[in-house]
Amino acid sequence: xxxxxxxxxxxxxxxxxxxxxxxxxxxxxxxxxxxxxxxxxxxxxxxxxxxxxxxxxxxxxxxxxxxxxxxxxxxxxxxxxxxxxxxxxxxxxxxxxxxxxxxxxxxxxxxxxxxxxxxxxxxxxxxxxxxxxx
Amino acid sequence: xxxxxxxxxxxxxxxxxxxxxxxxxxxxxxxxxxxxxxxxxxxxxxxxxxxxxxxxxxxxxxxxxxxxxxxxxxxxxxxxxxxxxxxxxxxxxxxxxxxxxxxxxxxxxxxxxxxx
Amino acid sequence: xxxxxxxxxxxxxxxxxxxxxxxxxxxxxxxxxxxxxxxxxxxxxxxxxxxxxxxxxxxxxxxxxxxxxxxxxxxxxxxxxxxxxxxxxxxxxxxx
Numbered sequence: 597x598x599x600x601x602x603x604x605x606x607x608x609x610x611x612x613x614x615x616x617x618x619x620x621x622x623x624x625x626x627x628x629x630x631x632x633x634x635x636x637x638x639x640x641x642x643x644x645x646x647x648x649x650x651x652x653x654x655x656x657x658x659x660x661x662x663x664x665x666x667x668x669x670x671x672x673x674x675x676x677x678x679x680x681x682x683x684x685x686x687x688x689x690x691x692x693x694x695x696x697x698x699x700x701x702x703x704x705x706x707x708x709x710x711x712x713x714x715x716x717x718x719x720x721x722x723x724x725x726x727x728x729x730x
Numbered sequence: 731x732x733x734x735x736x737x738x739x740x741x742x743x744x745x746x747x748x749x750x751x752x753x754x755x756x757x758x759x760x761x762x763x764x765x766x767x768x769x770x771x772x773x774x775x776x777x778x779x780x781x782x783x784x785x786x787x788x789x790x791x792x793x794x795x796x797x798x799x800x801x802x803x804x805x806x807x808x809x810x811x812x813x814x815x816x817x818x819x820x821x822x823x824x825x826x827x828x829x830x831x832x833x834x835x836x837x838x839x840x841x842x843x844x845x846x
Numbered sequence: 847x848x849x850x851x852x853x854x855x856x857x858x859x860x861x862x863x864x865x866x867x868x869x870x871x872x873x874x875x876x877x878x879x880x881x882x883x884x885x886x887x888x889x890x891x892x893x894x895x896x897x898x899x900x901x902x903x904x905x906x907x908x909x910x911x912x913x914x915x916x917x918x919x920x921x922x923x924x925x926x927x928x929x930x931x932x933x934x935x936x937x938x939x940x941x942x
Contacts, residue, residue, distance in 0.1 A: 623855055625909055626880030635843070642799035654857045657883060660911040667905035667925070671795060674911075679794040682802035699888035 611716065614648035614687055616640050617724035620655035624673045625666060630658050633730030634676045641683035648687035649680070650720060651709070656694045659705040677706060691717055741767040753835050760838025768836050776836070780824055786810045787837035797834040797842040847872045849935035853879035853942050856892035865941045866895035876923070876931055877902040882910055887917045903928060 618637045622629035637647045651659060663674040680688070690709040695701070702709070712720060721727060733755045738745040741764050747755035752768070754760060765784060769776045776784075790798050790806050798806060800818060808816020815821075821829035830842045850873060854861045862884075869875065875896045877884055884892045885902040893900055901921040907913050916922060923931065932938055 623880050623883060623910070625906070626853065626855070638799070642801055644801070654855050654880070654883065657855075657910065662911035662913070664909050664911070666909045670909075672909060675793070675795040679796060679802070682790075682794070682798065682805050684801070684805070697888065698883075698886065 611689070611710075611712070611720060611723070612687070613723040614646040615726065616645050616647050617650060617720065617727040618647060619650045619652060619727065619729045620658060621653045621730065623654040623657035624663060625670070629730045630655065630673050631676070633728070634673060634680075636728060636730075637685060638676070638679070638683050641685050646687075647683075647685050648689065648720075648724070649685065650689045650691070650712075650717070651694070652691045652717070653694050656690055656698060656700060659690065659707060659709065660700075661704060661706045663706075674706065680707070689717075689720060739764075739767055739771060751835075751841060753841050754838050757838055757840065764838065765836050772832075774836075780836070782811055783807060783815075783821065783824060783829075783833060784837045787833050787839060791837070791839045797839040798830060799842050800828075800830045803830050803833065847936050849873070849931050849938045850875045851938055851940045852877055852881040852884075853940075855880040855883040856889045857883075861941050862892050862895075868939070869896055873899065874931060874935060875900045876928065877906075877920075878928075879906055882906045882912055882916075885916045885920045886912065887915075890917060890919070893920075901927070901931065 618633055620630055620633045624630050637649060641647045658673055658677060663672050665672055680686070688707060688709050689712050690705075692711045692713050695711065733749045735747040735755050736750040738747050740746070741761075746759050746764055746767070749755050752771075754764070766776055769780075786806050787797070787803070789810070790803070804816055804818055804821065807821065818829070821833070825832040825836075834840070834842050848870060850865060850869065852861065852865060852875060856862060865875070877900065882902055883889060885900075885907070898919065901923045902916060904913070904922050904924045907916055907922065
């Protein structure tokens with residue numbers, strides 16, 4: 597099992613500020629928050645903005661593997677997550693605390709993420725003048 | 731999402747419902763004949779170069795459940811058809827006006843939501 | 847004898863607190879939608895007030911990728927099981 601402590605430490609390159617920081621705090625399916633945050637990220641990227649995503653709190657559940665459509669065929673957000681790469685959204689940060697509280701490790705996630713401790717999360721906010729919270 | 735039928739196109743004797751912007755009301759209606767009829771309706775002719783991009787678009791929709799905006803379309807074409815075709819100039823020549831929108835329409839995808 | 851339906855994740859602390867207050871000795875709790883996240887072993891503290899009288903909806907677990915992650919202490923029920931629970935309890939109360 598890979599744990600985040602095995603990974604290289606977060607360098608300046610990995611927190612390089614983007615044009616727009618989008619913070620995702622809600623889990624998939626239960627509300628529209630996550631979908632709308634991802635939609636904004638995709639629109640901004642389609643217009644050439646460099647977008648970074650931070651997953652905090654229950655937002656980390658958006659990263660879980662094995663998600664599917666709802667029982668009545670409602671679309672999930674996992675296809676949008678898979679599509680981020682096609683929109684060149686590759687600055688993907690995740691709160692280490694949120695993962696630890698939920699006993700999740702890198703192996704549980706569908707995309708490679710850069711884990712940030714509390715200090716690094718605060719720095720991320722400080723370095724992004726344009727931040728949208730979902 | 732309710733889509734209204736603005737008009738129908740007759741393809742091989744079957745009426746195909748189109749929305750006000752010319753996209754298929756029911757995505758299941760798509761076939762190569764439907765694509766040809768949609769193109770003819772625009773005054774376009776589909777060449778092998780068009781068909782391979784249509785295939786890329788349909789594959790994109792299969793994978794991500796969304797029609798691509800221009801930027802990811804260029805990237806997807808580059809990945810499937812090579813560096814030379816993965817350029818906005820090439821795609822603009824094939825689908826003048828807006829490759830993302832026209833391409834999605836001919837490929838039987840919904841209108842791309844992430845582009846104006 | 848009430849069936850309580852809860853659809854919020856354990857991140858929403860207050861709804862768990864208020865439901866805990868209202869939860870009677872013969873009551874049962876069914877976790878649906880985002881409350882599925884309370885069925886993970888990491889969230890066991892959130893369910894302590896409910897003394898093991900807790901079920902979770904299979905369909906909502908599956909869409910969230912949680913089917914293989916659910917805590918063994920919690921009964922997984924499908925839509926038919928949901929229906930049976932509503933039949934075996936006097937009333938349903940929704941918490942959100």
